[in-house]
């Protein structure tokens with residue numbers, strides 16, 4: 001809801017009035033353990049269905065939750081300017097990861113977070129946790145877990161200033177592809193809606209998440225793979241510098257492949273061409289991962 005309000009306010013600033021259509025997604029209600037066959041697009045499917053059924057014209061997603069496989073019914077009309085990308089370590093009293101007692105229970109369902117937690121603290125007992133941010137925090141408050149890991153972006157958006165947390169460094173906990181960014185979809189073949197929404201596209205964010213998501217897509221990772229990627233685009237008047245760091249891990253944290261890469265190209269009016277170059281960088285990184293044996297790690301995480 002926060003994200004939809006945010007997009008509505010941005011559109012209004014461009015002179016476009018909208019009506020909010022509140023929806024409840026499977027990600028809000030499904031508390032069963034994560035299972036890749038059932039849960040691809042769990043947070044996004046219900047919202048996309050509203051586009052298909054003409055219940056809504058604009059779909060607002062956390063980009064991290066949006067499957068990378070192309071769906072020709074929709075166009076990713078905008079990737080809005082990115083919020084903080086880091087993950088936060090959340091406890092009731094602001095402990096850091098090293099303060100936790102031996103064998104303490106930590107809640108996260110993300111294989112990417114499990115792998116990186118395990119490599120920092122192999123002794124911890126890491127258990128699945130489901131639901132939206134509020135649900136997860138209630139499971140921390142009830143004592144089910146000593147700590148949970150959440151994206152800082154979600155906590156900031158929900159203005160949860162009183163939630164005690166320590167930010168992970170990017171090196172400790174590299175984020176998920178697309179983390180902290182909003183993806184806004186519209187129905188394909190609706191140029192008027194597309195034109196209005198595309199004003200919210202932030203080119204630097206679009207380029208970096210394109211690199212990140214291309215790595216995930218090229219490795220056929222899906223949302224359950226222990227893959228982390230963070231790319232930054234630095235834009236000057238005539239040049240783009242794109243850097244990326246990515247990891248593919250074993251879920252037990254014992255094995256880790258890491259790649260860094262960069263590209264620089266002209267900042268010109270050919271946005272499609274620039275996005276293609278960002279995707280090329282992602283494919284390059286994915287190829288290197290594949291040569292280093294990443295597919296076996298991804299397979300064993302399933």
Ligand SMILES: NCc1[nH]cc(CCC(=O)O)c1CC(=O)O
Pocket residue numbers: 043062063064065133149150151152153154178179180181182
């Ligand atoms: N999978 C749920 C989800 N999808 C996006 C965010 C956070 C906000 C963002 O990354 O944009 C979260 C919660 C979390 O990971 O803590």
